[in-house]
Amino acid sequence: FSSTTPIKATLFPGDGIGPEIAESVKQVFTAADVVIDWDEQFVGTEVDPRTNSFLTWENLQSVLKNKVGLKGPMATPIGKGHRSLNLTLRKELNLYANVRPCYSLPGYKTRYDDVDLITIRENTEGEYSGLEHQVVKGVVESLKIITRKASMRVAEYAFLYAKTHGRKKVSAIHKANIMQKTDGLFLQCCDEVAKKYPEIYYEKVVIDNCCMMLVKNPALFDVLVMPNLYGDIISDLCAGLVGGLGLTPSMNIGEDGIALAEAVHGSAPDIAGKNLANPTALLLSGVMMLRHLKLNKQAEHIHSAIINTIAEGKYRTADLGGTSTTSDFTKAICDHL
Amino acid sequence: FSSTTPIKATLFPGDGIGPEIAESVKQVFTAADVVIDWDEQFVGTEVDPRTNSFLTWENLQSVLKNKVGLKGPMATPIGKGHRSLNLTLRKELNLYANVRPCYSLPGYKTRYDDVDLITIRENTEGEYSGLEHQVVKGVVESLKIITRKASMRVAEYAFLYAKTHGRKKVSAIHKANIMQKTDGLFLQCCDEVAKKYPEIYYEKVVIDNCCMMLVKNPALFDVLVMPNLYGDIISDLCAGLVGGLGLTPSMNIGEDGIALAEAVHGSAPDIAGKNLANPTALLLSGVMMLRHLKLNKQAEHIHSAIINTIAEGKYRTADLGGTSTTSDFTKAICDHL
Numbered sequence: 001f002s003s004t005t006p007i008k009a010t011l012f013p014g015d016g017i018g019p020e021i022a023e024s025v026k027q028v029f030t031a032a033d034v035v036i037d038w039d040e041q042f043v044g045t046e047v048d049p050r051t052n053s054f055l056t057w058e059n060l061q062s063v064l065k066n067k068v069g070l071k072g073p074m075a076t077p078i079g080k081g082h083r084s085l086n087l088t089l090r091k092e093l094n095l096y097a098n099v100r101p102c103y104s105l106p107g108y109k110t111r112y113d114d115v116d117l118i119t120i121r122e123n124t125e126g127e128y129s130g131l132e133h134q135v136v137k138g139v140v141e142s143l144k145i146i147t148r149k150a151s152m153r154v155a156e157y158a159f160l161y162a163k164t165h166g167r168k169k170v171s172a173i174h175k176a177n178i179m180q181k182t183d184g185l186f187l188q189c190c191d192e193v194a195k196k197y198p199e200i201y202y203e204k205v206v207i208d209n210c211c212m213m214l215v216k217n218p219a220l221f222d223v224l225v226m227p228n229l230y231g232d233i234i235s236d237l238c239a240g241l242v243g244g245l246g247l248t249p250s251m252n253i254g255e256d257g258i259a260l261a262e263a264v265h266g267s268a269p270d271i272a273g274k275n276l277a278n279p280t281a282l283l284l285s286g287v288m289m290l291r292h293l294k295l296n297k298q299a300e301h302i303h304s305a306i307i308n309t310i311a312e313g314k315y316r317t318a319d320l321g322g323t324s325t326t327s328d329f330t331k332a333i334c335d336h337l
Numbered sequence: 338f339s340s341t342t343p344i345k346a347t348l349f350p351g352d353g354i355g356p357e358i359a360e361s362v363k364q365v366f367t368a369a370d371v372v373i374d375w376d377e378q379f380v381g382t383e384v385d386p387r388t389n390s391f392l393t394w395e396n397l398q399s400v401l402k403n404k405v406g407l408k409g410p411m412a413t414p415i416g417k418g419h420r421s422l423n424l425t426l427r428k429e430l431n432l433y434a435n436v437r438p439c440y441s442l443p444g445y446k447t448r449y450d451d452v453d454l455i456t457i458r459e460n461t462e463g464e465y466s467g468l469e470h471q472v473v474k475g476v477v478e479s480l481k482i483i484t485r486k487a488s489m490r491v492a493e494y495a496f497l498y499a500k501t502h503g504r505k506k507v508s509a510i511h512k513a514n515i516m517q518k519t520d521g522l523f524l525q526c527c528d529e530v531a532k533k534y535p536e537i538y539y540e541k542v543v544i545d546n547c548c549m550m551l552v553k554n555p556a557l558f559d560v561l562v563m564p565n566l567y568g569d570i571i572s573d574l575c576a577g578l579v580g581g582l583g584l585t586p587s588m589n590i591g592e593d594g595i596a597l598a599e600a601v602h603g604s605a606p607d608i609a610g611k612n613l614a615n616p617t618a619l620l621l622s623g624v625m626m627l628r629h630l631k632l633n634k635q636a637e638h639i640h641s642a643i644i645n646t647i648a649e650g651k652y653r654t655a656d657l658g659g660t661s662t663t664s665d666f667t668k669a670i671c672d673h674l
């Protein structure tokens with residue numbers, strides 16, 4: 001790709017603060033001469049019978065066709081039987097791995113320095129099966145489903161990621177002392193894949209101990225791979241170490257090279273439309289998308305501008321203790337480019 | 338009770354470092370003139386057919402008879418089909434609530450100051466049902482079971498605890514946006530109980546967000562109540578905030594006033610028998626046991642001696658960066674009494 005051949009990418013601005021932070025991404029990309037032909041997609045206002053969701057058929061086709069996209073926060077309409085839009089996207093597009101890097105932002109102080117963690121979460125099954133029922137009155141059950149297929153592909157993704165990103169260690173997180181069969185199968189798959197990567201240090205860590213060690217000494221970890229719910233929990237914990245979901249990017253990986261980068265924070269309806277939102281998570285997710293497109297130079301250029309703007313501290317949004325508007329902060333980043 | 342009428346209590350010294358730290362408790366209690374008639378119980382070396390576990394019938398009867406006990410770490414013998422001894426005790430004795438206070442120890446610095454959290458964990462069901470099977474090759478499932486009965490009693494325990502301990506807030510931790518039926522039932526029970534305690538602030542927090550907020554700002558929380566696995570995870574996370582499981586006590590609560598205080602750290606076979614173990618978690622669990630027995634004055638006396646010894650910093654075991662032996666540290670506490 002050259003920056004003069006526009007690349008087509010799906011953009012879901014999403015709800016609440018979504019459109020504002022998506023606008024910020026467009027401006028920053030333009031300022032960096034990264035020409036993306038954004039295929040903007042809006043979620044429907046009623047259920048599309050072809051998807052059984054507010055996500056339309058066109059929404060899904062757009063990602064499948066462009067193979068790459070960026071997604072803002074989506075609020076699931078409240079009411080009976082509406083599946084979470086975030087989850088519907090992951091399932092319908094078979095986005096099997098969710099990659100969430102969490103690293104300390106230079107200049108933005110938290111209790112932790114030099115955090116540098118990658119959580120890789122199985123994204124399609126486990127505790128998110130949606131299979132639940134009442135056995136008798138007052139007794140309900142949920143099914144956690146673990147398959148060899150989904151465990152193998154996420155384990156393979158994690159080790160390949162570690163190798164191609166110069167990472168030294170993969171920790172498989174589990175509770176196989178209790179869920180011997182499900183988490184046991186997950187671990188067995190990780191064990192199998194680990195054998196093909198003798199150069200990567202491999203360990204298994206029980207989730208409760210993992211959480212304790214993460215808050216005591218996050219430097220013990222590097223790449224972490226795990227079933228769906230543990231990934232949900234641990235990726236938020238890791239985000240907390242460096243300042244929260246407003247600062248951490250993510251990308252969902254599917255088959256055939258499909259990748260949907262995503263800001264995983266909420267849609268913050270209380271500040272929506274007020275030019276107060278922090279676009280950092282979506283911007284950094286955009287950077288992940290560029291890296292996925294192998295536009296590494298442009299990705300690093302934009303990444304530095306974001307990091308430096310935050311580090312300088314002059315322009316920061318309210319969530320980081322500053323008084324800047326979304327547009328001031330965005331302009332400051334553009335000025336760095 | 339007066340300190341001259343010996344109270345009978347079960348003591349499981351447990352495995353690994355268990356006997357050494359149990360000895361420390363006995364010495365400290367004696368130095369504080371707390372006379373306990375310890376009914377020492379040792380786990381069997383083969384399966385007792387009446388319990389289908391290495392825990393013997395006598396082990397269980399001892400707790401049921403004395404109604405109060407203290408337990409060191411137990412290592413589950415490795416091999417086929419051995420249930421975890423810790424879990425067997427909880428299930429067989431119907432110890433339905435697991436209370437784990439996590440508070441900053443004055444003088445022992447971590448990244449967090451003034452942590453003061455109580456996690457109350459449902460202790461008998463949920464993800465710990467043990468119900469799992471292979472559906473077809475490569476597809477396994479685990480059942481998470483939530484019952485109204487177990488949810489109500491742990492919710493009631495949590496609110497009563499909050500009230501009787503002068504706590505202001507109870508947070509119910511869940512993932513009901515995904516597990517609507519199971520975690521939904523748990524929340525419904527918490528909602529119902531909360532209505533009876535209008536003076537206690539009540540909120541519901543999604544587990545991923547809870548973990549993020551706990552590492553960002555633990556002062557947002559007070560008492561937390563949750564299903565089994567979330568309790569396992571969050572109590573370890575909270576312990577990490579104040580230094581780890583070597584410093585945090587716990588108590589398991591059953592029907593009819595039964596209470597089994599427990600150090601939940603491991604048996605540390607690598608340092609067993611070397612006079613190196615830190616007895617703090619078991620000592621503080623012993624203090625919880627004394628409070629349960631309403632021996633509040635004695636409990637506070639011992640508690641202060643432990644806290645002050647750690648705060649002074651002269652006698653600390655290796656895990657806290659010191660060079661003291663278990664017996665030196667124990668003696669230092671006794672000298673404070």
Ligand SMILES: CC(C)[C@H](C(=O)O)[C@@H](O)C(=O)O
Pocket residue numbers: 084086087232264514515545
């Ligand atoms: C919104 C919610 C359904 C979602 C999840 O549980 O996966 C979110 O927490 C996330 O991590 O993306």
Ligand SMILES: CC(C)[C@H](C(=O)O)[C@@H](O)C(=O)O
Pocket residue numbers: 177178208421423424569601
């Ligand atoms: C040892 C293990 C089975 C146990 C649990 O998972 O409950 C432990 O982590 C605990 O928290 O007491």
